[in-house]
Amino acid sequence: MKHLIPALLVLMAATPALACETYTVGDLTIEHAWSRATIGAGRPAVFYVEITNAGSVDDALVSIASPAAASPMLHETVVTDGIASMPHAMSIPVPAGQTLNLAPGGYHGMLMGLTTALNEGDSFPMTLTFQKAGDVTVNVEVLSLRAEGPDCVHAGQ
Amino acid sequence: MILGLGGAVGSVAFMVGLGAWRTRDIVPTDPRLPLPVTAMDWSLTDHRGATVTPANWIGRPVMAFFGFTFCPDVCPTTLNDISDWLEALGTEVERLTVVLISVDPERDTPAVLADYLSNFDPRIVGLTGSLSEVQKAAAGFRAMFEKLPRDGDYTMNHTAGVFLYHADGRFASIIDFHEDRRFAIPKIRRILT
Numbered sequence: 001m002k003h004l005i006p007a008l009l010v011l012m013a014a015t016p017a018l019a020c021e022t023y024t025v026g027d028l029t030i031e032h033a034w035s036r037a038t039i040g041a042g043r044p045a046v047f048y049v050e051i052t053n054a055g056s057v058d059d060a061l062v063s064i065a066s067p068a069a070a071s072p073m074l075h076e077t078v079v080t081d082g083i084a085s086m087p088h089a090m091s092i093p094v095p096a097g098q099t100l101n102l103a104p105g106g107y108h109g110m111l112m113g114l115t116t117a118l119n120e121g122d123s124f125p126m127t128l129t130f131q132k133a134g135d136v137t138v139n140v141e142v143l144s145l146r147a148e149g150p151d152c153v154h155a156g157q
Numbered sequence: 158m159i160l161g162l163g164g165a166v167g168s169v170a171f172m173v174g175l176g177a178w179r180t181r182d183i184v185p186t187d188p189r190l191p192l193p194v195t196a197m198d199w200s201l202t203d204h205r206g207a208t209v210t211p212a213n214w215i216g217r218p219v220m221a222f223f224g225f226t227f228c229p230d231v232c233p234t235t236l237n238d239i240s241d242w243l244e245a246l247g248t249e250v251e252r253l254t255v256v257l258i259s260v261d262p263e264r265d266t267p268a269v270l271a272d273y274l275s276n277f278d279p280r281i282v283g284l285t286g287s288l289s290e291v292q293k294a295a296a297g298f299r300a301m302f303e304k305l306p307r308d309g310d311y312t313m314n315h316t317a318g319v320f321l322y323h324a325d326g327r328f329a330s331i332i333d334f335h336e337d338r339r340f341a342i343p344k345i346r347r348i349l350t
Contacts, residue, residue, distance in 0.1 A: 036233060039226070039272055046229040071308060077230050079334045083301055084231045084317035104234040105335045111229075112310065145276040146237055 018123050019141035019150035026133035027055025028094065032152065033138045035111070037120045037145045045069065045118050047109030047126060047140060048149070052099040060131040061092045061100065066140075068124035070113030077105055086110070091131065104148060118142045189299060194219065194326030197297035199290050201258070204270035204283035211297070211326075218329075218348035219254045219322040223300050223315045225261035226273040231317055232257075234335060239319065240278040242341055249349055250280070252324075258294055259285040260302035260315045321348050 019034040032050040045068075053059055064072045074089040092107055094100045102108050109126075118124070122142040129135050143150060197211040220239070224232035236257070243250050257274070259265035262285045265273075270283030285291070295302055300316035317334035321344060329348045332341045 036229075037276075039276075043227050044229045046233075073308075075230070079317050082316050082318050082331075082333070083314055084334060085305075085314040086230065086312060104230060104237075108230045112308065145233060146240065148237060 018139045019143070020152035021139060023136055023138045025130065025136035026059075027057070028053055028059065028130060028133050028136070030128065030136060030138050032150055033126060033140045034147070034150050035118060035124075035140050035142050036147060037122075037142055038114065038118045039145075041114040041117045043114075045111040045114055047072065047111055048102045048104065049109075049126075049128070049138070049140075050099060050101050050103075051094050051128075053094045053096055056096050057132060058096050059094045059133055061094060061128060062090075062131050063129045064109045064126055065129070066111065066124055066126045068115055068118070068126075068140075069111035070115070072109055072111045072126075074107070075110045076107050094130065120144045191298045191300075191320055191328045191331075193328055194322055197294070199286075199293040199297065201284040201286035201290055201294060202267050204267050204274055204285075206267050209282075209284055214254055214322070215326050216324055217252050217254045218324045219256065220319060220345065220348075221254075221256040221258060221298070221322070222317075222319040223258050223260050223295065223298075223302060225259050225313050225315070226265050226269055227261060228313070231334065235317065235319065236274075236277045236281065238335065238338075238341070239281065242338060242345060243278045243280060245338065245342055246345060246349075249346070253280070253345075253349065255281045257281055257283050258291065259283065260291060260295070260313050261304075262286055262288055262291050321345065323348050 019032055023030040029052045030049060035045050035047050038045045064074060066072055074092055075086045076089045078085050078087060089107060092100060120142055123139050125137050126140045127135055127137045194211045194214050200208060200210050203209050222235055224235060265285045267285060270285055274281055274283050298320055302313055302315035304311050304313055319332040321329040323329050330344050332344055
């Protein structure tokens with residue numbers, strides 16, 4: 001019985017996925033960094049993340065870089081008159097006191113030139129560069145192609 | 158344009174309603190509306206290698222959308238939405254034909270589509286073919302797609318809505334990209350009856 005509680009704690013600590021890790025740089029909190037599995041390395045992968053700016057100064061996500069892909073780019077899915085297009089986003093605002101979501105159907109990272117196919121359960125590092133806060137490297141968890149986001153249960157929720 | 162379509166669908170339905178008791182004349186097709194399946198003309202290949210023409214769709218309600226497998230965001234999102242809707246509708250959708258028409262036939266061969274679709278609801282059929290046949294299909298739906306060169310590669314802009322058709326081939330409605338399932342599911346139910 002004595003060993004059961006520590007064992008449970010270890011299990012619980014291991015359960016939250018990588019995508020549920022939280023990173024901070026300056027006033028920014030970065031969490032829920034995830035991607036979808038790809039079919040082979042020939043097709044682009046996607047990158048989604050949530051960035052909260054708790055500060056009083058506006059910031060912006062200006063680039064992403066990863067050893068997993070030769071040319072990662074920031075894009076926005078825009079549907080105009082029913083037509084979906086994916087313009088390049090030079091810089092994505094992270095306004096003071098707000099949360100920026102890179103999420104399915106909106107802003108996202110497009111990872112072209114994958115080094116290797118992404119399989120569910122893999123993870124890879126991604127360096128996000130912010131105009132003011134600078135660089136932060138996060139772990140990106142690869143979820144299934146069917147995933148709509150990581151399933152995170154935060155302490156206190 | 159989608160909003161305009163909604164209005165057009167409403168007014169066509171109104172005209173049909175008005176005319177029904179007076180005449181049996183055929184209401185002229187609004188040029189902005191997708192054609193009925195019976196007026197379409199194309200021949201594509203499904204992800205199992207079989208030839209499919211509009212005639213194959215008659216007799217079953219149809220849910221069709223345009224996409225491509227190199228699309229990292231919109232297409233998996235739509236496929237996930239559709240897979241969720243099918244799951245929610247359960248056995249009601251047994252008769253439904255669900256189709257992804259590739260706007261990138263250059264890269265999307267039947268084998269590539271089969272590989273890609275194996276990740277989603279097994280009822281989703283992939284269609285591809287020659288560029289000219291895909292263009293004919295898009296014209297029938299009044300859908301649009303274009304190839305955009307990008308960093309030595311290319312991407313596609315394309316109509317993102319999901320088209321719904323009655324079993325007799327009449328156009329029913331469009332589910333907009335990422336439309337809330339509270340609206341999407343009743344739209345699908347309407348073509349199932």
